[in-house]
Amino acid sequence: MTKPRVLISDKMDPNAERLLREGGCDVDVITGETPEQLIARIGDYDGLAIRSSTKVTKEIIDAAKNLKVIGRAGIGVDNVDIPYASAKGVVVMNTPFGNSITTAEHAIAMMFALARQIPEANAQTQQGLWPKNGFMGIEVTGKTLGLIGAGNIGSIVASRALGLRMKVVAFDPFLSPERAVELGIEKVELDDLLARADFITLHTPLTDQTRNILSRENLAKTKKGVRIVNCARGGLIDEAALKDALDSGQVAGAALDVFQTEPAKESPLFGTPGFICTPHLGASTNEAQVNVALQVAEQIADFLVNGGVTNALNMPSLSAEEAPKLKPYMALAQRLGSLVGQLTTGSLARISIHTEGAAAELNAKPIVAAVLAGFLRTQSDTVNMVNAPFLAKERGLEVREVKTEKAGDYHTLIRVSVKTDSGERSVAGTLFSNSEPRLVELFGIKVEAELDGPMMYIVNEDAPGFIGRIGTLLGENAINIGTFNLGRREAGGEAVLLLSVDEPVPAAVVEKARALPGVKRVMALGF
Structure with missing residues (x-):
């Protein structure tokens, strides 16, 4: 039996090559090629392992006649044309959790740098100024840390902050009261966090709901003298408003590892007193780069040799027999989940997925995973149909499955209901001609729409x-x-x-x- 062939086209830990070979693959490590060289080479390979340097474009995917999987050692996959890869049947995987600890530690390091003004003190000391009386810092012990986002990285930051004897409050619509108790933190609304926090650190993806979450209006609501850290995504903070807040003293200090435009060659924040920054170093530790390289190697080998699917961004866990029948249902389920996720406000307690008629006769797990992936995508840019149930459980989200085999007004129906502190609301959809997803009910109102x-x-x-x-x-x-x-x-x-x-x-x-x-x-x- 011929072994699957994998190309490693970006520099990564050499143990990745070893693990791929041990997993049953033939491996070539050829880095630094031009797009034209990669197009000429890629046709012989079943798998492609990359980091951020290789841009997997339509042209490369078209040339990759045998390609079955692309594995990204890291979280971000904006260098991969995922829709086109999906259309060509190529699975795209990433390693969403390999950078969690190092990113959390960078946020803590930035917080200390702000508290003790370390970059400025270092610069003046090395100039021979010895500014011992010019820098009066603050202790973090006893201070309140406000987390905007308490998912995987946010929860790690919380644990480290609690170890520093800080009080931690968190704003996260997906954080359940039970999970907050488990983490030892207090769940609050955003306005409450802004008013109370001595330090604010952000740990959310960039979505329509989180873009400029620290807007000019919200920065004005913060406790005077707050210090702000962002090691998550550029665009979460209005950078011009942040400069004004630093100039006025409303914000005592800000530390950014990410910017709205990267690479950040210029910014209104550069040179502002109290501002420090790093060039997107959150994942830049030896340990993190080893972890993501090993993880992507294991995932690619498992997929090519055993058919296992882990952290796939465009493929659910399905058997070959189930896939054709479930495909339109999963498209409907994901769109319904995305719709209710975008429209839901307030603290979320429960999500229910109700299948009716023909839908109730199918394997519910892929349908539920598709709903959760669509729903959680507004809150996490690493979610997919494979890891969505895990992320929902991690966030303390109660997930209910209900089946009614008897058909109602439609021969097949999927209903997604969410319970929040403001009540319960639902959306429902069906399939026209057994293949075309349609929304048929929105919060109790009959409609008919493609999503x-x-x-x-x-x-x-x-x-x-x-x-x-x-x-x-x-x-x-x-x-x-x-x-x-x-x-x-x-x-x-x-x-x-x-x-x-x-x-x-x-x-x-x-x-x-x-x-x-x-x-x-x-x-x-x-x-």
Whole structure:
């Protein structure tokens, strides 16, 4: 039997090559090639192991006639064209947890650097100034650390902070009270965290919900003299507003490892007193680079030799017999999960997945995993159908599965319900022609809509003239409407409008729509 061939195209720990060979693969390590050289070479390989240097484009995937799996040693996969790889049947894997400890430690190091002004003191001391009286630091002991995001990395930071005798409060809609108790931290709302925290550190992905979570408005709500650390993602903080807050003294210090634009050749923050930064070093330790290299090697070998799937970003755990029948259901489930995830506000306690009719006769695990992957993707950029159930459990999210084999209004139906501190709401969808996903109910209102591409969600008072006003607004902003889906509970009551548009709706247009008469809620959605 011919062994699968794997190409390692980026520099990584040599033990990765060893593990691939021990796992039953033939391996070549050829790094530093141009895209043209890689295109000429890749056709002979079943697997490709990369870090961040290799850009896996459409052209490379087209040339990779035998390629079955791409393994990224690390979290970020923006150097891989995942949609095109999926279309070509190539599995894309990453190693989402290999960098957790080192990133958490970097955040703690940045916090200490702020507390004791170490970079500035070092620079002046090396200039021969001996500024002993010019730097008065603060202790972290007894201070309150505010975590924005208490997932894998955030929970590690919490444990380290508790060891330093700090008090830890956390804002995370997916953190259950039970999980907070287990971690020894206090779950709070964002405004409460901003008002109480002496230090704030961010540990969330960059999504529509978290973008500029430390906005100018929220920075103004912080405790005067707060110190802020971001080793997560650029774009979580309004950088111009942060500079103004540093200049005014509202923020005593800020430490960034990530920037909205990278590499950050210039920034309004550069040179600002109280500001320190590093060039995205969160994952840059010897141990982390070894860990991710070993993990990706094990995952690739297991997939190519044994068919095992771990941390795949575009493939669920499925048997060959189940896959064709489950594929459209999983597409529907993931879109329903994404929809309810984008629309849900408040502290989340439970998510329920109810299959009805033909859907209830299928293997529920891939459907549940698809719902959770879609739902959690708004909160984590490392989630996939394989690790979504684990992440949900880690966050203390109660997941319920319900089956009703008897069909109701539709021959097959998937309903996703979430319970938050503001009540329980649900969405439901079916398959047209057994293959085409459709939304048929949204928070108790009957609708019919495809969930695909950029969309706009509006709740408004059912009154004459509204459709014309929203159409005029979008037209004035050169936004073309693809489909127009309406639903209402009763005439003159609350109505829901789902618009598919040709391009994402800018935040400024969302604000204008929110100001229209009769509008109760507006959100830009994406699928």
